[in-house]
Amino acid sequence: MKMTKPNQISFDRRKFLIASGIVVTGGLSACTATSDTEGEKPVVGTKKEVLPSIGLPTIRVRIARVRNGEKVALGDHLITKTIRGWKTTMQHTTSNNGELQATLTSSLPFAVNNKTKLVSNNIVCVPRKEISTHAFDVVVHVPIEEYIPGVLAGELYAHWHHTTFEAQAIAARSYATSLHTERISKSHFDVNDGPSSQMYLGDVALEAAHRAAQSTSGVVLTWDNVVIPAYYCACCGGTAATATDAISASLTHAIPPLQGRGGKDICSALDVRVWSAKRSSRTERKRINACATTMNTPEFSTIRSIKSVEPTIFNAYGRPTHLAIYDRRNKAIEVSAKNVTRAFNASVTKLPEPTPTIWSSHLIAQKEGDTLTFHGAGLGHGVGLCQYGAQELAGKGESFESILQWYYPGATLSSLT
Numbered sequence: 001m002k003m004t005k006p007n008q009i010s011f012d013r014r015k016f017l018i019a020s021g022i023v024v025t026g027g028l029s030a031c032t033a034t035s036d037t038e039g040e041k042p043v044v045g046t047k048k049e050v051l052p053s054i055g056l057p058t059i060r061v062r063i064a065r066v067r068n069g070e071k072v073a074l075g076d077h078l079i080t081k082t083i084r085g086w087k088t089t090m091q092h093t094t095s096n097n098g099e100l101q102a103t104l105t106s107s108l109p110f111a112v113n114n115k116t117k118l119v120s121n122n123i124v125c126v127p128r129k130e131i132s133t134h135a136f137d138v139v140v141h142v143p144i145e146e147y148i149p150g151v152l153a154g155e156l157y158a159h160w161h162h163t164t165f166e167a168q169a170i171a172a173r174s175y176a177t178s179l180h181t182e183r184i185s186k187s188h189f190d191v192n193d194g195p196s197s198q199m200y201l202g203d204v205a206l207e208a209a210h211r212a213a214q215s216t217s218g219v220v221l222t223w224d225n226v227v228i229p230a231y232y233c234a235c236c237g238g239t240a241a242t243a244t245d246a247i248s249a250s251l252t253h254a255i256p257p258l259q260g261r262g263g264k265d266i267c268s269a270l271d272v273r274v275w276s277a278k279r280s281s282r283t284e285r286k287r288i289n290a291c292a293t294t295m296n297t298p299e300f301s302t303i304r305s306i307k308s309v310e311p312t313i314f315n316a317y318g319r320p321t322h323l324a325i326y327d328r329r330n331k332a333i334e335v336s337a338k339n340v341t342r343a344f345n346a347s348v349t350k351l352p353e354p355t356p357t358i359w360s361s362h363l364i365a366q367k368e369g370d371t372l373t374f375h376g377a378g379l380g381h382g383v384g385l386c387q388y389g390a391q392e393l394a395g396k397g398e399s400f401e402s403i404l405q406w407y408y409p410g411a412t413l414s415s416l417t
């Protein structure tokens with residue numbers, strides 16, 4: 001993936017002394033601990049290269065996927081797509097490829113189905129003819145420094161520390177910039193506005209979000225002079241995942257800042273890190289079977305019952321990378337942990353919605369009667385910044401530079417301006 005080359009800036013802040021060890025989560029198989037280490041880690045921003053400026057990107061955010069003739073409301077205007085073309089009272093232009101384009105001079109409420117938010121800037125409705133004559137995507141083009149507050153308001157609690165907001169702002173700016181660079185010539189949007197990318201609430205008034213965006217304006221995380229896709233999760237559960245295992249085997253992910261960090265995370269002391277869920281064993285077997293084709297995982301089709309789910313392979317920090325699904329005859333199907341979690345959370349026609357949520361792949365499950373009971377640690381994939389951990393570190397007085405160095409080892413703070 002081609003990645004953005006920003007200008008480097010240097011910070012001279014105190015080093016962060018990190019704790020060591022691997023958490024052994026109650027109710028989970030014991031993790032293989034790495035050797036204990038304690039000491040100083042290099043502070044982000046120590047490299048001295050001066051890179052050419054590339055400026056601040058405009059992020060293309062897909063805020064709606066209209067598929068069944070739904071009416072999109074933008075202020076007092078409705079937008080629909082018919083077999084004859086666009087139908088709206090809004091002032092707009094139509095491009096050669098059929099896109100409806102409108103420039104907003106102020107924030108307007110946007111609504112489709114039960115989804116609402118305030119939006120401004122340029123709105124582009126992109127026909128999806130390959131799906132149907134009525135299908136289109138709604139994409140808002142937002143300058144990145146206007147985009148970041150809407151992400152912070154969606155990703156963090158309003159009362160959290162300013163330092164947590166600053167660390168999250170830099171991670172979110174890095175992620176969006178990296179995806180924009182990768183997709184600018186390949187797709188009509190860079191990110192979605194939900195958890196598949198990062199939450200974006202549109203134009204927001206949250207002062208904490210605007211203050212953090214302003215105090216870190218233009219700052220991104222880089223490795224080898226390029227902006228990294230700085231993934232993050234709500235809670236890592238105590239042990240780090242690598243982007244290679246938890247996201248994909250892309251070469252983009254094979255860099256030290258995205259390969260996790262050794263030692264126990266501070267979030268391991270929090271109650272929020274552990275969760276449990278109960279589901280019908282038979283229903284979940286059918287859900288897994290249905291995902292064999294959609295997820296291109298043929299092993300799922302061979303499962304006829306689920307007796308238990310257990311970790312089999314761990315990364316260097318003790319987090320499961322593979323899970324085995326055992327049937328009533330103790331025959332095991334071993335699959336990557338991320339695919340097992342995706343399958344359990346997949347919506348499947350004619351099956352109940354997948355609730356309660358299976359929050360992470362750091363889990364075990366056991367059948368009790370007709371019920372499959374899950375116990376797990378962490379909320380999300382576990383890669384990069386742990387939001388609850390960052391909040392705890394901020395409460396102990398750590399700087400955003402120290403927090404980012406812990407979660408993205410070896411990364412450098414650089415400037416897009």
